[in-house]
Amino acid sequence: MKLRKSLAVAVAGAAAVGLTACAGGAAPTQNGGEGDADTVTFRSWSPIEQTTRQMIEAFEGENEGSSIDATIFNYPEYLVDLQSRASSNTMPDIVGLQPGALTQQYRDNLMPLQDCAAETWGDDWQDRFYPIGIEQSRMGNPEGDENFYSLPILTQTVNLWANSNIFDDAGLEVPKTWDDLKSVTEELSGGDAAPFLLPAKDSWLRNVVFLQIANNVSPGTVYEAEDGTIPWTDPAIVEAFSYWSKLFSDGIAQDGAIGLDAYPSAVNQFEAGNAAMIPLGAWWIQQSDPTKSDIPPLSEGMSGYEPFLFPTIPGGASESQFVGGIDVSLGISKNTANPDLACKVLTDFIAGSGAQKLVNTMNDVPAVTGLSPEEFTSEKQEEIWNLFVDEWLPQVQYSRYFESPKLDQAVADALAAIATGDATPEEAAASVQSVQDTLN
């Protein structure tokens, strides 16, 4: 009995000790970052490991004595790592971020970057970036806070891709209007390939397709709903939900679309030639990475692909709208022991020799203008690259992200409910509004 009591006391003591390091506090800020004088730590989910190594080699080659200790994760694991490190004061010197909610969550742990940018590139440094990258870098900042807590390294459009071989064989053009999309889908159905492969299992993909539809229905209206200026039940937004619904009810998307993930399932199918169209984004050009060998025939020099914008919607905008934004951005820990070296690495990765290595792999479109791969493997690949960097990216006006993760999830849930027949477009819009009401 007494032993039991002793055990209870011991356990209670341990619990009390546990409480001394309690939950709910802000991350401590008194100590410096992890690195020593000549080393900075870098953690991210992007660029991929192999590319990051090349970028580091390029930087270290130009900066004798400096080193970068990098770890690359899968995105979900990275979120867990970043949160754990931020709350235990072991945040890396440089971190990968996404604009909006993720950057804002860590804002208090991040160093404003405009001075670093100005010292490196001059006072007109913002002109080097695509406008959407600059705009999104401060997405979600409190009113009056003009700091840049992260700077983009890669940007992108979200768009559709066609298998040009399938279109050529069928004598078809990529669809420009909704009616074209329907007729092309009908023409191509019944064959071995899915006419329109929609990997709608992923919430991010549901949302980017919806944002393309919504902006084609009524440019910019969805962001007015996001900031509470108009309700989500606005007719233009309900119509956008309706067109999302028609992807399923009109047989445009393949059977079981809501269960197909983009990576790896759908992209493998598309690259194997089993689909005529797929919604992805500018980053698909990475399939033709000139630094890689053993590239599937369709991806070799982008020979089998053609990018196009989501078709216009009847009664909506006369031209397809450009939707996109930052793929990945970088931030520097406020407590870094090496702010100068961290700044040097960050700016090198964005627009220096590290960035050149990154761009050579065509991982995505760079955040700054004027950077091109040193080698193209085909004229078509170069044409597609130039289309993105010269024509599409500068025109991107509408964000592929929502600011609030709760709203982002609510829209994704609403789209899933429509796809499975659990909700009508009106009910889906109302469900998003009910979440919006909790945010305002």
Added chain:
Amino acid sequence: MKILTRERLVGLAFLAPTLILFAVFVVYPIVYNVQASTLDWDGVNAGTFVGAGNYGELFQDPTFLITLRNSAFWIVLTIIPQALIGFLLAVALNQGLRGSTIYRAIFFIPAILSPVVVGIVWQRILDPFNGVLTSLGKAAGLEFLGGNYLTDPKTAIFAVIFVNVWMWTGFSMLFYLAGLQLIEPSLVEAARIDGANGFQTMVRITFPLLKTTTLSLVLLGIIGSLKTFELVYVLTQGGPNHASEMLPTFAFLEAFQLQNVGYASTISVVLLVIAVVSSLSMVRVFGAGFITGDEK
């Protein structure tokens, strides 16, 4: 008296390493979680105390109610078929079949595979667009094989449960096989001499003698069901529209995608309470003997 105190101290000294590890790796996370569950907190910035507010919100959250329903489905529809099929396989392999070692290995392989690998493979098999079952169904005229099992909210959870049963039945089989090999052959022999046929021997002699194995599997099954994550995450991500959401996937979604660590901690605390109550109920009803191998 002094000797008693000294003995007690020596005893405590022996227990100390375990107690310290228990405190650090079990007690501390629980206390931390319970405390976090009382906060509106994103896991990084300072949280706000909301008392039991998260609990009130959770019990009205329709997704939470779906996770409870799914956990109930999972416990019942995983444990019973898994135990039944595992038992039958074990009985079959215990008959001294030719090549039984190979069969044993084949049936057990899914249990040692990563759930991520299993998830990706089954996703390809069940893909209604051009998955293995769909192609097979088309070739054989069995169209139902190409159904939207993972993508229909009405069937998604059952499809995931089916894959889970496929994965873990070999584990149950191995447990039963070990149990069967401990049964005294004379007991079975005596039953046969008394006129029991094969079915009667299996139902009335063999299965009751494996009670401790069955109860251990039930306990492991309940705990495993409550903490299942990878398979659901890979196969459906808890969708479509949360239809196959389980408590751990829901907690992950809240903590790391919605930046709602306080709410996710509330889910974790509820999960812990359910697991503890279930386990203690088992021990209370059946006694602790099924864990130690002793009868109640």
